Each structure stands twice: as structure tokens, then as C-alpha cells.
Amino acid sequence: MSNAPKPLKSSFAENKGGWLIAVLTIIWFSVTAIFVWSCTPDSQLVVFQLTPSHTIVAVRSLSEVLSLLLSALLLCVLDVVVWGMVSSKKGISISKFLTLSGSTGFTGLWTLIYSWGGEDWGTHRPWAVARLYPLLFANGPVYFLRA
Numbered sequence: 370m371s372n373a374p375k376p377l378k379s380s381f382a383e384n385k386g387g388w389l390i391a392v393l394t395i396i397w398f399s400v401t402a403i404f405v406w407s408c409t410p411d412s413q414l415v416v417f418q419l420t421p422s423h424t425i426v427a428v429r430s431l432s433e434v435l436s437l438l439l440s441a442l443l444l445c446v447l448d449v450v451v452w453g454m455v456s457s458k459k460g461i462s463i464s465k466f467l468t469l470s471g472s473t474g475f476t477g478l479w480t481l482i483y484s485w486g487g488e489d490w491g492t493h494r495p496w497a498v499a500r501l502y503p504l505l506f507a508n509g510p511v512y513f514l515r516a
Contacts, residue, residue: 450469465496478500
């Protein structure tokens with residue numbers, strides 16, 4: 370067996386899943402936008418002849434899937450950002466690494482937002498809010514009011 374180092378993969382090859390999610394998101398957004406536009410009274414394009422209640426269900430379903438795809442895309446982008454920052458010469462703090470890590474959940478993000486001290490006090494908070502926003506509002510504010 371040879372102990373020769375393996376060549377590094379290209380950035381595209383390393384992020385095939387992220388690129389797939391990006392392409393799916395663009396396609397789904399386009400389909401959603403065309404469908405919603407075709408449902409307006411001024412539209413010359415008629416995709417489907419649906420009753421108003423079925424149109425609302427279709428738009429809601431399309432937008433829910435789009436919301437999930439955008440959340441997944443945000444996590445993929447943040448994963449690339451965090452490893453780019455970690456591998457830089459300057460590096461990043463542990464609070465910023467944990468904030469950008471996909472494994473840090475809702476409670477961890479709140480803890481990081483309200484944490485005090487450290488050399489780079491507060492620089493991780495905008496990233497934590499960016500990660501927390503989809504968790505709070507992906508299903509709308511009513512999500513927390515449901516029984």
C-alpha cells in the first residue's frame with residue numbers, strides 16, 4: 370500500500386449535496402412563482418383551473434416546501450462558511466464555531482445569544498440570530514401558539 374497523500378476534492382465535489390439543494394430550491398421557487406402569478410386575475414397564463422380553496426391549499430403546500438428548502442440551503446451555506454472561516458489563517462472563536470455549526474440546536478443558539486464575556490464578545494450574535502430566525506418563523510409565529 371502506498372502512503373501517498375490523496376489529492377483534495379474540488380469545492381464543487383465537496384458540496385454536491387449543497388449544490389443539489391440550491392438547484393432544487395431555484396426550480397421549486399420558479400414553479401411556485403409561476404403558479405402564484407398564474408392565479409392572479411391579471412395573468413394571461415392559466416396553469417390549472419382550480420377552485421379558490423384548492424388554490425389556497427396548493428399555494429400553501431408549495432410555499433411550505435420552499436420554506437423547508439430555503440432552511441436546508443441556509444444550513445448548507447453556513448456549513449461552507451464555518452469551515453472556510455475555521456481553515457483561514459486567523460481562525461474563529463469557539464462561540465462563532467458553535468453558532469454556525471448545524472448541530473447546535475434551538476437552546477444552544479439562545480444560550481450563545483445571551484452568553485457574556487470572551488475576547489470576541491458579541492461577534493457571534495448576528496450569526497446566531499440568522500440561524501435562529503428560520504427555526505422561529507419557518508412555520509410562522511402561530512407555530513408556538515398551537516396546543
